[in-house]
Amino acid sequence: MLLTIxxxxxxxxxxxxxxxxxKCNCSWIINSQPHRSLDEYIWLFRNIYQQYGILSKLIRNIVIGSVVPxxxxxxxxxxxxxxxxxPIIVDRYSASPIKHYSHQLGTDLYANAIAAYMLYNKKTTLVVDFGTALSLTCIDKHGNLQGVIIAPGVNSSLSALIGNTAQLSQIELKKPPSILGKYTEKCIQSGIIYGxxxxxxGLINRVNKELKTNCLVIATGGLSHVYTPLTKKIHLKDKLHTIKGLNILFHWNK
Incomplete structure (x- = not known):
């Protein structure tokens, strides 16, 4: 089996x-904070294997994509x-089926573009990643990276707002009952969700207008499940889209 990280x-x-x-057999996520020692990571990984019933000896290959050196x-x-x-470490310089000329492209965005091209290469595709940052990565049907948009992430914006607002507890990220809120929590939910x-x-519309096409839009990232049901602009949701791209990168570079 191949383990992707x-x-x-x-x-x-x-x-x-x-x-x-x-097709991913099993997937899990762990917080990268706080920083852990080597022994702590070894203990954590072994504990997760035991929890999911994973036999470590069946893992024969490992690929890592990272934006945190x-x-x-x-x-x-x-x-x-x-x-x-x-493990094989892949990045924007690793061989792949797509073409790009960026010296700053994050490995996660590279993997998003590769998975989009390999899985949905009949038309121009836009991957909206609701991760630490909000990113939109566009690749055309010929495998050319058209470009990327990066904005502050949802959780980052929410944390900054709450951190600078007195007498506010943690706000749950969910659809509020109405656009206009009457209580502070609902008001913030409306701003974060609908904003x-x-x-x-708006960005999807602008990309479509600039490229003179209607992109196939895929949502991924930890908060994609919150936003996808609220719009018809997103056509598919796949939380595992990025690691599928790392899988493809592995097979191109092993």
Missing amino acids: NIGNSSLRFGLFNNYNL PLTNIVEQSLYEIHKIK YLSMVE
């Missing part, structure tokens, strides 16, 4: 695949201690 600023997403198969090394070391397998939804819909 997407290391982000807020979390680490894991996925287990049978080789050459993009300090975490990359310690995760790589901990997995090597468990499996005695050296971001309006931004995403």
Whole structure:
């Protein structure tokens, strides 16, 4: 089996695949905070394997995509201690079926573009990633990366708002009963849910207008389930889209 790991600023997403198969057998996520030692990661990974009934000896290959270099090394070391397998580290310079000319493209965005092209290459595709940052990655049907949009993430904006507002507890991210709220919690929910939804819909419209096409829109990331049901602009939701891209990168670079 192939173990894929997407290391982000807020979390680490894991996925287990049978080789050459993009159907994920098992997936889990852990918080990247607080920082852990090598021994803590080894203990945590082994505990997760036990929890999910995963036999570590069945994992024969490991691929890591990361936007957090300090975490990359310690995760790589901990997995090597468990499996005695050296993980393949992929990034924007790794070989792939798509074409881009960016020296700043994040590995997660690269993986998003690759998965979009390989899975939905009959038309131009836009991947909306509701992650630590909100990103929109566009790839055309010929495998050319058209570009990326990056905005502050939903949780980052919410945390900044609550952190600077007196007498507010944690706000639950869910659809409020109405656009106009009468209590502070509902008012903030409306701003965060419908405000971001309006931004995403507006950006999709602008991309379609600029490219003179109607993109196939895929939502991924931890909060994609909150926003996807609220709009017809998003056509598909796949929380595992990024690690599917890492799977493809592995097979292009092993």
